[in-house]
Amino acid sequence: MSKLSRAALTDAVQEELITYLRNGTINERSVTRALDISGLGIENLDRLKRIHFCLSDDIVEFVEALQGRLRRIKTANQREREVTRGEVRGGIDWQATTRLRYSEAPGDRTQFACKTPYTEYDIPENLVLKKLLWVIHSTVQDDLSNIDYEWRTDVWPTERITMFDRIYARNVHLNRIRDGDDININQRMLNTARTARQSLYTDAYTYYDRYRRLLASAYDDDDISELLSDTLVVPERLPQLFELFCIFRLLRGFSAQGFRLHPIESGSKQLATLEDNRHTVDVYHDRSGRLSFHVPLSELEGVEENYVERIQHIQRRHEELVDAFLGNDTQHSLFSGRPDIVFEVYDSPRRERLVAVTLGEIKYSDSPQTFTSGLEELLEYIEFAQQDSYLTGQEVDVRGLLITDGVKSNAVAPLDGRITHLSAADLTTERFATDWIPERFR
Missing domain, CATH: 4.10.910 (30s ribosomal protein s13; domain 2)
Structure with missing residues (x-):
């Protein structure tokens, strides 16, 4: 059996990922670890969104054309009132000068109230433009410039980063606009940029508005969904993507049995939570949940x-x-480990009693040797799983689920009632939905 390709995995994950994010039924921080590009240790989804925003074609093209477009930047001519002595700067405001000489300096004919012309750069359109460029520049400098991966150098080669940094730091027009970190964009500024005559400002509005909606998780917007679909799922290591693919398919299996996915609360450790009328299922990825798989060596004393x-x-x-x-x-310790995925089933929404556990080990491999080692790991997890005490031997239904890609096994039902093997091909069909879930929950 052939392994699923990157393209096939990405296509399978994207649609479900956007749905889960849109509905708020998956833990963003947990899923970010699986989406992490090239193992960069990014656990903040907003940071990952900013990176992908700056990797998009529109933003790169906008930066490439920036040098020429800044020559036509818009300004406003203003006049600042200034009191001078013995000299005149700009036009004299005679009415204000007369009041000044009578009220503050009687008889002093050397004082003048002048209207000094100056050019105003901090107009709404420029503030939106500068804020957008600040977002791009800070992200490129802080998050992208030191990364030496092909996906970065293809989109943001060193020459492009240097060019953009030079424009941002030295352009005489940009330097006269308030620093981006000090700009707070409001709706009036956005409306002014949106209705501006110059495309520089309408583009700045479009991209900054897209950035705002991206951070606000506006996944129901078509352009935000398209941006995430085009750029979000790009982990370098295929096993990460395969794990995410498997998890989403397993969640679909529970949903097919009438379990409802619930929105994840802030600070939750679960990847997802499902409920039916009698049970709550907490799902953990790369976490042990409420279980422990650590056996201290002291247990062997004697x-x-x-x-x-x-x-x-x-x-x-x-x-x-x-x-x-x-x-x-x-x-x-004698043993210490953690399964790839943990399903904890409780008998009520209050999680008063643990009634079933499914421990999953996921291997993106078609090697029988990897299958053998994964099976051994799974048996260890089942044997050593604890919550207050060892689960094996208690009234807790403990099961194991081994998922591989390309290994064909003979068994089609759970072996000894506890171990199930699924392949990637099984996960792409509907029959898998009840194979691994205990019958009492079907």
Whole structure:
């Protein structure tokens, strides 16, 4: 069986991702880790949005044409009233001069109230333009310039970054507009830019408005959905994208059984939460949820096997030497790990009692050897899963789910009632929906 390609995975993920984000039923921070481009450690979705905003073709083209367009920047001619002594600057305001000489300096004919002309750059259109350029410039400098990946150098090569930085820092017109960090855009400014005669300002309005809606998660807007679909799902490592693909398909499986996805509250650790009339399902990705998979070595105290004694001796000596060399404490364990995905099923919305757990291990591989190691990991997770005490042996239905891409197995039903293997092909059909979910929840 052939593995799913990047294009196939991306197409499969994009539509569901936009739907989940639009409905607020998926944890943005958790999904950002899976969407992270080239493993940059970005856990802030707003930062990721800014990066993708600046990677879009429209923004790059806008920056490329900027140098020539700034020559026709709009200004307003203003006159500032100024009091002078013994000289005249600009036109004399005789009415104000007369009042000045009578009220403040009687008999002093050397004082004049003058109207000094000056050019005003801080007009609404320019403020919108400068704010947009500040957003682009700060993102390029802070988030893109030091990244040495092909996806960055293709869109923002060093020459383009240098050119833009020079324009932003040295252009005489831009320098006369207030600093972008000090500009607070209001609706009046946007309306003025939107109705301006020059395309420089109407374009600035269009792109800044798009940026605002992007940060506001206006996923129901067609252009925002298109921007995210075109640029958002681009993780360098395909296993990350495959995990996201699998998770979305598994969520669809629960939804097919009547479970409803609930909006994620701020600060939640769950990737998603589902409910039906009797149960709540908390879904975790790369998190252990309320479970623990850590078995301290101290649990083996009193066991006399020679092998265990040697292991304990090594661990104790390691702890002593680390403390002697570095002054650090260490904690050793017999087993410690975490499944790729955890489904915790509780018997009420208040999560009073854990009734079922499904632990998932996802392998973007068609190798039988990877299948074997993934199966072993899954068995360890099932055996060592804890909540207050070990789940195995309690009245908790603990199951394992192994997902691979391209490995064909003989079994079509859960082995020994607890382990299910699904392939990527299974996830693209509807029959998978009930294969891995305990019957009591179907």
